[in-house]
Amino acid sequence: MNKWLVLILFICCVVAGCVKNNSGVIDVKAQAAIDDKIISTYITDHNLTGKAQKVADTSGIYYIVLQPGAGNDLFTQSTQVTVGDTGRLLTTGNVFTETNEFHPSYVLQQVIVGWRLGIPKIKKGGIVRILIPSRDAYGQYPQPQIGLPANAILDFDIQLYDVTN
Numbered sequence: 001m002n003k004w005l006v007l008i009l010f011i012c013c014v015v016a017g018c019v020k021n022n023s024g025v026i027d028v029k030a031q032a033a034i035d036d037k038i039i040s041t042y043i044t045d046h047n048l049t050g051k052a053q054k055v056a057d058t059s060g061i062y063y064i065v066l067q068p069g070a071g072n073d074l075f076t077q078s079t080q081v082t083v084g085d086t087g088r089l090l091t092t093g094n095v096f097t098e099t100n101e102f103h104p105s106y107v108l109q110q111v112i113v114g115w116r117l118g119i120p121k122i123k124k125g126g127i128v129r130i131l132i133p134s135r136d137a138y139g140q141y142p143q144p145q146i147g148l149p150a151n152a153i154l155d156f157d158i159q160l161y162d163v164t165n
Contacts, residue, residue, distance in 0.1 A: 035133035035153050036060050055117045060133040063118045069126025073163040077109035082162035090153040096146050103161050112137050127159045
């Protein structure tokens with residue numbers, strides 16, 4: 001009797017593990033639509049139409065080259081960049097990070113997608129503004145240590161001080 005009970009319990013666990021759950025996919029798609037609408041409205045409301053360019057992919061990231069910089073920098077996933085940045089929540093304008101005098105270096109592959117796709121739009125000495133939907137930043141994961149809620153849409157001004165390959 002106990003063997004049958006264990007077998008039935010095992011079969012129930014296997015079947016329950018096989019149930020397809022699409023709710024996460026729907027939530028991500030719904031959030032992407034919300035983010036895209038907020039960014040689009042922001043661009044229109046702040047007279048950035050024609051200035052803000054969409055990154056040539058399906059990411060939803062927009063960038064504005066404030067200063068192009070100079071040089072023939074080649075960017076790869078292993079490129080190390082030294083930057084100064086100010087990061088704001090797009091929806092509130094609240095600053096959550098600002099480097100001021102300290103200019104950190106990062107390997108391009110190890111930063112959020114919005115930075116990976118936005119930084120290569122400028123050269124050394126350049127400044128770029130990047131509007132990043134939550135899916136290309138931290139997604140549904142809040143970052144309480146820096147004051148970001150889940151699904152935060154980010155607005156960065158990034159100055160590129162150095163590029164090392």
